[in-house]
Each structure stands twice: as structure tokens, then as C-alpha cells.
Amino acid sequence: MEPPGARAPRLLLLALLLGAHPGVQAAMQVSVAPLVEVMRGETVTLDCTPLGDYSQYQLKWFLADRSGTRHLLAEAQVQGSEVQARVHASRGRSPPYQLQGQGHLVLVEAQVKDERDYVCVVTAGAAGTAEATAKLQVFAKPETTDVSPNLGTLSVMDDSAQEIATCHSRNGNPAPQIKWYRNGQPLQVPMEVNSNSYMTSRTVREASGLQSLTSTLYLRVHKEDRDARFHCSAHYRLPRGQHGHLDSQAFGLTLHYPTEHVQFWVDSASTTEGWVREGDSVQLVCRGDGNPTPEFTFYRLQGQEEKTLSTNLHGNFTLEAVQRNQSGTYGCRALDYDAAEEAELSQTLGLRVAYLDPIELSSKEELTVTLGSSVTVTCSVQGRPAPALRWTKDAAPLADGPTLSLSSITFSSAGTYVCEAYTPTVPLLSRTRALKLLVEGVPxxxxxxxxxxxxxxxxxxxxxxxxxxxxxxxxxxxxxxxxxxxxxxxxxxxxxxxxxxxxxxxxxxxxxxxxxxxxxxxxxxxxxxxxxxxxxx
The missing domain is CATH 2.60.40.10 (Immunoglobulins)
Incomplete structure (x- = not known):
């Protein structure tokens, strides 16, 4: 018996002699695309072509499982232009595998479970055997991207990251990448747990082979986040290096943050330059910048004392039919136990009530004078702010000021004269008083x-x-x-x-x-x- 070690040099020598002999064919090679990408549901064809002129050869397709074991799927005997094809096993695939042409393996309606290595083995007599592997990758665009925001109230005073929302991307392949955004800008969020921001992710493979991804965002919230809009986006890959993304709906957060400043103002239809008109309803409005809305106390300063007027949560207090004696200093105070010591929780304002008393005339309202004579009539009024006076006749202006002077009176001087008191700073506040002038004389x-x-x-x-x-x-x-x-x-x-x-x-x-x-x-x-x-x- 020949020793095992003596055989190897002989085989090597045989290979060298065959390679050097001019009549011996070179080693066989096959052409197979190493990576084939397809969208789920599309038909894919795996090509396997011998490189060279072979009139007769045998082609086999194998499915390599994850352990490396090969399972024969189909084979073809090629003799010139004649092809005898046979599919051995579809291994539960529906629709089954097909073998077309000179050994093209066809997968109709590609599924995620078709993502395997497919090995093509070609044997051509003395040319020997060659094989190549095609890796099939099946892509599936995720169906939806949904977000479930935290509907509770998050406190900005919490010094740790709190759960913001959970994002769901369903039925995609390969698994997408979920990114988080604040006001349209991407958030750089690590996966490691810390007190400022992080996120967790979980991928589930469905029975269909598709993958669903869940990502939960944790942030330490600040007052500036009260108006922020957040959303998540699933970024997925497509064949030929293309990419896409699906965005969720945007959402906001409900935050609890203490009051820092209070605003206090008068809301009245007749408000002009700080004046309100006597008899109007005047609304005092107080607003804080905290959430939830604090309790507001309205008061009036009388000397050094505060007289409480109302305490409520809506921040409004109405003075019905305001009178001149209600002019003075009013205040509003927000009650917020979470506020910082330096917070401005109280504001005051001065309320000035504008008024006009009835106009007084220096004569009777009906005055009789003699033809050709002269007459002087004055009107006076008390008001705040100081009113202006003017005289008109038949809506035509005569004179500014309190005095009406007429000389060389004619019958044309007879008629109705009106004294008008008005306040330029409060346009809606005015009064009038009429004077009827009668001129007597020979007709x-x-x-x-x-x-x-x-x-x-x-x-x-x-x-x-x-x-x-x-x-x-x-x-x-x-x-x-x-x-x-x-x-x-x-x-x-x-x-x-x-x-x-x-x-x-x-x-x-x-x-x-x-x-x-x-x-x-x-x-x-x-x-x-x-x-x-x-x-x-």
C-alpha cells in the first residue's frame, strides 16, 4: 500500500503536466452576480452562465441554509441547444421555484424568507466543476411610522430624563433606523442611559419575516420645550443604494414649569393712552408664564393697604360701570409655590377713569336778543382729563373755546348753537349743550x-x-x-x-x-x- 504522504507530490505533478499540455482546457469558471437586490413581491431571476464555449454541461442550483448545508433545488442538463430542466424541491415555497432558459433560477413574488445564499454548480466533463454564490437581499418599505407621545404632564424641575414618546415602524426589511427630531432638527441621542437624553430600541421579526422596530425617546425637558414640536422618522434602504424615510405626525408636550414673570394690563374698548371712560365695563387681565396656570389675586392699593378684590384661576377681573372714584392703583399677584425666589410674581398699574360732567351755560337754553345788538355766551364743564370746548351752528364750526360772541345781530343770526366738550385723548368721551337764539325786531x-x-x-x-x-x-x-x-x-x-x-x-x-x-x-x-x-x- 502506498504511503499517504507519497501521493500528494504525484497529484501536484499531474496538475502541472495537465496545465502545461497544450490540448488540455483551462479550469472552468461561471458568472453569477454576487449580490442581487429586489423589492418584496417582485419576480427575481438568478443567472448562472459558464464562461467559455461548452456544448455540454450540467448546472445545479443549491440553497445554502444558515448552517452551511446545501439543499438541491433544481438542475439542468444542457446539450447544445437542448435543455432538460428539473426542479427537485421548493422547500415549502409558494409559488415554487422555476428553472428557465439554460438554467436561470426564477423566484416569483420574492419574500423576505427568500433572503439566502444560492449556489450555482456547473460541471462540464474534462473542464471540471465550478461554482459561484448569489446572495439575494429582499427589501420591504415599512408600512407606517406611528408615534405614541407621553400624554402626561412632564415637570421641568425633574433633573432626570423622562419618557417623551415611543415610535413604531412596522413591517420593513431590512430593519429601518429611527431618528428623532425637535422642530425639524435631528436630535443626537445616544443609546446609553443618562440623565439628559437617550433612547432605547427593540426589533421584532414578524411571522412574515418582516421586521418591526420600536424606539423610545427619553429627554430632560426644559421650559423652552413648551412650544416645541417633536416627531420621529423611519429611515429605510432600497435596492441600488437608494434610501427613503417615513415621518410620524408631529406632537407637543404638556409641561409643568413654574411662573417667572407676570403681565398685567387693562382690556377695555375705550382704553386710550391709559384712560378708560366712566360708565364702561373695564376688564383687568393678569397672565403668568407658568404652567399650570397659577391662582391670581387682584387687589387695590388704598394708601399702604391692599384691598383684595378677587382671587381666581382665569386671570380676569371686571369693574362693571366704572366710576371716577375707582381711579387708582391696582395690582395682581400670582400664587405659585414652585416659583424661584427671584421670580416676578406681582405687578401693579394705574387706572385712570376719564369723565365729563354736564355742560353749564352762562345763559338760558333759549335766549332772545334784539336785532342789531350783541351777545356773549360762555359754556363750562368739569372733566378729567381737561376737556376742550368749541361752538358750532348747523354742524359748522364757529369758534374754539368756551365763549360765543355775536355782534350786529341779524335775523340770520337766529338758530341753534351747540357747545361741545370733548377730550382728545379719549375720543369716545364727549358732551353737548344746545343754545337756541331768537332775534326780535321789526320784520x-x-x-x-x-x-x-x-x-x-x-x-x-x-x-x-x-x-x-x-x-x-x-x-x-x-x-x-x-x-x-x-x-x-x-x-x-x-x-x-x-x-x-x-x-x-x-x-x-x-x-x-x-x-x-x-x-x-x-x-x-x-x-x-x-x-x-x-x-x-
């Missing part, structure tokens, strides 16, 4: 017209309407020199004018002597005014 007479117009001539017996007007106080009475149907009425917008009309039938005598209109009152009468219908034919 002023004015003949007006003859109706209808005749183009210069009438016929005897024509009926005409004669009109004349007068003004004065007391109101004048009219007398006509002819008899007829007469009436008297005020002239609309006529500044004290009254109008008398006479309807009669014309005669030649009237045309010659005219018709006279006379107006009189207790002060006398002016010369009669003639109306002369001419040219009676």
Missing part, C-alpha cells in the same frame, strides 16, 4: 313771485297766486291789500322766513295800483311790498 319783508308765469301779460279774470315772505320774532302776521284765498307756511330751510300766498282773479285796477303785502309783529312793520301784475289785456 324783514320780501315780495317773491306771481304764479303762474305768463311771459309778461295776463288776461282780466285770470287766476294768479301772489307770494311774499317775511321773517322776524315774534313771527310776523301778513295782511294783503286785496281779498282772496290766503295761507301762511314756514319756508323749508329758510332761516326763520315764513311765506304767505294769496290766490285771486286779476282785474285792470289791480294792474294799475298793484297788490300790497304787509307783515307786522309787536315791534312794528316795514313798508308794504307791492306785487304788480302788469299788462292785463
Amino acid at each position: 324783514e319783508l320780501m315780495p317773491e313771485k306771481i304764479q303762474p308765469q305768463s311771459g309778461g301779460s295776463w288776461r282780466e279774470g285770470d287766476e294768479v297766486r301772489l307770494v311774499c315772505s317775511a321773517r322776524g320774532y315774534p313771527e310776523p302776521k301778513f295782511i294783503w291789500s286785496e281779498k282772496g284765498e290766503s295761507s301762511t307756511e314756514p319756508v323749508p330751510g329758510g332761516q326763520g322766513w315764513v311765506r304767505s300766498s294769496l290766490t285771486l282773479k286779476l282785474t285792470s285796477a289791480m294792474s294799475q295800483r298793484g297788490v300790497f303785502c304787509e307783515a307786522s309783529n309787536p315791534h312794528g312793520s316795514p313798508p308794504p311790498a307791492p306785487l304788480r301784475p302788469c299788462c292785463i289785456v
Whole structure:
């Protein structure tokens, strides 16, 4: 028997002789893609091609399990253009494996459990045997990214990291990476537990082979986080080096933080430059920057003493129909036992109530003066802040100030004068007082017209309407020199004018002597005014 050690040199020598012989074929090689990537549910084809011109060879596909054991899946005998293919076992796969062409292994509807090493072995007679392995990787985009925030109240006074939220990414492959964000910016959170920030992760492989990932974020919260928006995002890989991500909905936190500052102000529709109008309802508003809202106490300073007005949680106190004697200093204090010693928990403000008393006139509200005379009337008012005064007539301004002075009074001076008191700093606060001025004297007479117009001539017996007007106080009475149907009425917008009309039938005598209109009152009468219908034919 030949010793075992003597055989190795002979085999090596045989290999060298074969390699040096020009008629011997080189060692066989096969071409297989070492890594094949596919999306879950797609069909994938594993190609195995001998490198060289072989008219006859045998091709086998094996599935290598995780222990390294190979399981024959399919084989093909190739002779020229003829191929005899056979699938040996699908090992429970549905749909089963397929062998197409000259030994292409086809997997329909790729699943995560198809992620294995597939070994192609080719034997070609004297050329020998060659094999190559294709690693199949199946990708699955996660279905959703959900977040479950902590719905409790987190205290900023806690000096350790607290649970913020848990993020769930379901049914992906490979397992995604979960990242956390604050106001759109990524958080650099370690996996190691510490007092400031960390996160924990757990991956579960589902029965389908897909992977679900859970990540829980822990942070030490601060007051600045009260308005922050957090979210998580699952970052996943895709074939050919592509990437994607799925974001959760954003969420906020409910924080407990002590009050540091208090704001106190007056909220009233009539507030102008710190004034409120007497009679209005005035709301005092107090707000703190702590959460939960502290209890607020409203008070009024009277001398050195505080008079408590109200204590409540909503931070509002209303003075109904505020009066001038309620002007003064008011305060608000927040009661927060968690606040720091240096916190500003109390504020005061000055409430100034603007008012106007009724206007007083230096004369009666109805004043009678003589035609041609002069008159001076003043108005006065008490108010705070100091009001301004002005006089108007028929909405037209006359004079600024308390004094109305009229000289050389005419009947046109008669009418209603208004003294207005107003406060420029409180536009909605004003008062008015009216003065009615009556001017007495001999009436002023004015003949007006003859109706209808005749183009210069009438016929005897024509009926005409004669009109004349007068003004004065007391109101004048009219007398006509002819008899007829007469009436008297005020002239609309006529500044004290009254109008008398006479309807009669014309005669030649009237045309010659005219018709006279006379107006009189207790002060006398002016010369009669003639109306002369001419040219009676």
C-alpha cells in the first residue's frame, strides 16, 4: 500500500503536466452576480452562465441554509441547444421555484424568507466543476411610522430624563433606523442611559419575516420645550443604494414649569393712552408664564393697604360701570409655590377713569336778543382729563373755546348753537349743550313771485297766486291789500322766513295800483311790498 504522504507530490505533478499540455482546457469558471437586490413581491431571476464555449454541461442550483448545508433545488442538463430542466424541491415555497432558459433560477413574488445564499454548480466533463454564490437581499418599505407621545404632564424641575414618546415602524426589511427630531432638527441621542437624553430600541421579526422596530425617546425637558414640536422618522434602504424615510405626525408636550414673570394690563374698548371712560365695563387681565396656570389675586392699593378684590384661576377681573372714584392703583399677584425666589410674581398699574360732567351755560337754553345788538355766551364743564370746548351752528364750526360772541345781530343770526366738550385723548368721551337764539325786531319783508308765469301779460279774470315772505320774532302776521284765498307756511330751510300766498282773479285796477303785502309783529312793520301784475289785456 502506498504511503499517504507519497501521493500528494504525484497529484501536484499531474496538475502541472495537465496545465502545461497544450490540448488540455483551462479550469472552468461561471458568472453569477454576487449580490442581487429586489423589492418584496417582485419576480427575481438568478443567472448562472459558464464562461467559455461548452456544448455540454450540467448546472445545479443549491440553497445554502444558515448552517452551511446545501439543499438541491433544481438542475439542468444542457446539450447544445437542448435543455432538460428539473426542479427537485421548493422547500415549502409558494409559488415554487422555476428553472428557465439554460438554467436561470426564477423566484416569483420574492419574500423576505427568500433572503439566502444560492449556489450555482456547473460541471462540464474534462473542464471540471465550478461554482459561484448569489446572495439575494429582499427589501420591504415599512408600512407606517406611528408615534405614541407621553400624554402626561412632564415637570421641568425633574433633573432626570423622562419618557417623551415611543415610535413604531412596522413591517420593513431590512430593519429601518429611527431618528428623532425637535422642530425639524435631528436630535443626537445616544443609546446609553443618562440623565439628559437617550433612547432605547427593540426589533421584532414578524411571522412574515418582516421586521418591526420600536424606539423610545427619553429627554430632560426644559421650559423652552413648551412650544416645541417633536416627531420621529423611519429611515429605510432600497435596492441600488437608494434610501427613503417615513415621518410620524408631529406632537407637543404638556409641561409643568413654574411662573417667572407676570403681565398685567387693562382690556377695555375705550382704553386710550391709559384712560378708560366712566360708565364702561373695564376688564383687568393678569397672565403668568407658568404652567399650570397659577391662582391670581387682584387687589387695590388704598394708601399702604391692599384691598383684595378677587382671587381666581382665569386671570380676569371686571369693574362693571366704572366710576371716577375707582381711579387708582391696582395690582395682581400670582400664587405659585414652585416659583424661584427671584421670580416676578406681582405687578401693579394705574387706572385712570376719564369723565365729563354736564355742560353749564352762562345763559338760558333759549335766549332772545334784539336785532342789531350783541351777545356773549360762555359754556363750562368739569372733566378729567381737561376737556376742550368749541361752538358750532348747523354742524359748522364757529369758534374754539368756551365763549360765543355775536355782534350786529341779524335775523340770520337766529338758530341753534351747540357747545361741545370733548377730550382728545379719549375720543369716545364727549358732551353737548344746545343754545337756541331768537332775534326780535321789526320784520324783514320780501315780495317773491306771481304764479303762474305768463311771459309778461295776463288776461282780466285770470287766476294768479301772489307770494311774499317775511321773517322776524315774534313771527310776523301778513295782511294783503286785496281779498282772496290766503295761507301762511314756514319756508323749508329758510332761516326763520315764513311765506304767505294769496290766490285771486286779476282785474285792470289791480294792474294799475298793484297788490300790497304787509307783515307786522309787536315791534312794528316795514313798508308794504307791492306785487304788480302788469299788462292785463
